[in-house]
Amino acid sequence: MSDFKSTGYEKSNSHHCQCCTCMEGYPKKCDCGGLIHVEKTESDNFGSLLVFRCDNCNFVFDIQEEEY
16 A cells, blocks of 8 residues: 555546646656656655656656755
């Protein structure tokens, strides 16, 4: 079972090149033809995280702690 809890950002603008919930410079094109979005998640162990995930193949490219 995953430690991450999605905040709902991952589905809000899927497949849109002008994603209003992504940080600057995203979404980016994935090799599979989908778009890589930045999704905010909550982790019991790490707090707020930014997950860079493709909306088509669901591949996770990176996970970073959110900076305040």
